[in-house]
Amino acid sequence: MTNKYYLSLAIPLIISTITVPLLGAVDTAVVGQIPNPAYIGGVAVGTVIFNTMYWLFGFLRVSTSGFAAQANGAEDDLKSAMALFRPMIIALLVGLLFILFQDAVLYFAQVFLGVKGEVKAVSAEYFSIRIWGAPFTLMNYVVLGWLLGMSHIKKTVFIQIMMNIINIILAYLFVIFWGFGVKGVAVATLIAEMTAFLAGIYFLSKNDKLRIDFHLTILGKELLDKAPLKKMMIVNRDLFIRTICLLLVFNIFTAKGAAYGTEILAANAILIQIHYIMAYFYDGLANASSILTGKAVGQGNRQLYENTVKKSYQWSILFSIAISLLFFLFKENIIPLFTIVKDVITISKEYEYWLVLFPICSCFGLVFYGIFTGATEAGLVRNSMIGSILIFFLVLFPSTHYWGNHGLWFSFIVFSLCRSLLLWRYMPKLREKLVFKKAE
Template sequence: MNRQILDIALPSIISNITVPLLGLIDVAITGHLGSPAYIGAIAVGGTLFNIIYWMFAFLRMGTSGMTAQAYGRKDFQEIRKHLLCSLGIALLISIILIALAAVVRETALFFIAPSAEVGDFARIYFNIGIFGAPASLGLFAINGWLIGMQNSRTPMFVAIAQNILNIVISLSLVYGLGMKVEGIALGTVTAQWGGFVMALFMLKKQYQNILFSNTCRLTDAIKLISRNDLSIFFSINKDIFLRTICLITVHFTFIAAGSRLGDTALAVNTILMQLFTLYSYFMDGFAFAGEALAGKTIGAQDRKSYNLVVRNLFIWGGIMIAAFTLTYLIGGQWFISMLTDDADVRNSAMDYRLWILLFPICGMAAFIWDGIYIGAAATRYMLLSTAIGMAMFLSLNYILYPTLKNHGLWAAFNCYLFIRGAILTATRKKVFRSTV
């Protein structure tokens, strides 16, 4: 079982680490164009796309759990239907986003309120970048389906190829043809579509017998998609979408509260959040393994294997707690020094080392259970735990922030992580008694 967990978790971790590289590459190139307005435009545009795509991450999560259960049952008709449903919804959402691009763009710029020059460049970046939406959302659907099929290697190869393509094309357009922001945007969009096409090609190559044989045609699956199938799909993904809204609320409340404390506090929080993000990349890998393996064992009605999956995932979670706690305890100051050379920021960040050490302990159960619950398609309880965690965060921040300031903010954030895991732990028997 450990081999199966690592076969899914390790490629997923590598894929997760490559995700921010698309944005970092864009920033690195614009940083040499001669004007800070270019960097600001990429930052604004990149943040906007991150939010948009984050909101529709249910296309990946919802698809993986349902596909994994169908895979466990060896129900290949259902497997095909889940891929087509997810891809179809991704295409529909993309069309709506492109049609409403101007409204989305101007609404976001109104709230962000960048300078006139940054705003103009950001519009150029967004107007081009929005045409990558079908590819990005389509990849969400495909990656979710592949994870459900116990395959996280293909998404890893696609993510790596996508980043290489982005580097080559963006550098060629900017330094070869003299483009500015439009070259960065075109490079990113081309890489997104390149990754999507590569994923489709690999689907056809690896799953020919399931998707494209004469006896198992995709057209047959399209005809068999019923109103009930769509109802289940939207019900599960509605819960994940609302859960994502809760996550975004916590994220932006955290940023806003930190920014009110001044530039140093905002810089400290940004750096410390990078350490949490690094931890989350690793834990998400094991969560993906939970989605795939828990869904598969639940679909097969194999309680013994399901219990083994849960036990081993939490063993790996414990290993991650020990590894990251020790790493941050010994190397926390070094990590912070790598991220900034500002003495005030570095010294201030070390005052919060306790909260850094609590990340792994408070967050582990939430990550592991999230993956298992997605595999079980028990999304209502995920939404419940996140909503309660969000309410806890907002309440504690309101109470602690006036007196403890940034320490109160970090205390509220760690409690938010802990309560999510605690609720999912408490509800696990009720949920899985009826599914396994």
């Protein structure tokens, strides 16, 4: 496997993952043209609620990609189909539960976020429309994961870019041109999510591996086959625990930052957004590594696995150097893109050097994650995250006591470094777990 082939997978996936946060960002930007700050706040709150909901169930895409890649490597059409149908049922059920209990979800989310007054009313209006897209969004996670696992990279990129273009056009028309307000921006996003799902279904309908020529009763038995069903549930459980740990870290980080005052909270929020952009670049590499690892495991091909690990090391390091260097060189221009408040910019500059360290400390944790999920060995990912969050807590309280917000950032960087070191430490154990039939 050449560097060119690895990057031919990784670069489109990087472009694809960078589009992920755009739906909420576009909604906020468009509604920001309405001369009422409560609209911006309400849509921002609604976006946080949906981002959290969907982030919690992001494992549907990740695990599906791993199982599909293994089935593709084994050239097993039945396993390929089951890799899609099993998680699709889970996604549909979870999405319907969100709709069924939407009032409870909204109530507890607003209480947790401390939303009041007009912002509360606007966020409820936005939420009550977008919630109907939950089944489509979660099922689309499965569709995208399956297409990734089957190496249909261009189709996944097309679906996500198309979704964002539709959202941008409709949001502008509904809000700016026709004046539908918050309802308009919510409906635009809902239509974009539904259209993306339908596009995914169209691509699936054209795929030969899903044209299974046997009776539906046999398909039903395969869907409920205990061994693979149990394996899928275990992998999804472990990835869910990993996500809970990540949300806990970011929520604690935000809460601690708020204790230091509004301006430091705002500065931290800007720097964390830049951190997210950095992380999305690594997510593309992780997806490429996941596809190749799954294919290697499915084929029983040790050489492909070893080459994937080698490329993951190599490009993790190169990307880390490039991202850190670019941020260091252009940090004076980057931070003002996020705010015009001079005091916040000044405070951000005080802590910006922590972000120079982030790519170097986090690269292996963010990229090797793809190797483990491609091998569907999420238990080791779960263990590494639990270990990292325990160390985060041990470091957090003394460091924030003595160094304040610098201590908070130090704790976050230590957490990121531990994710890398623990996954790196688990690499030999992963290799022992995998069974390979051929050397090349």
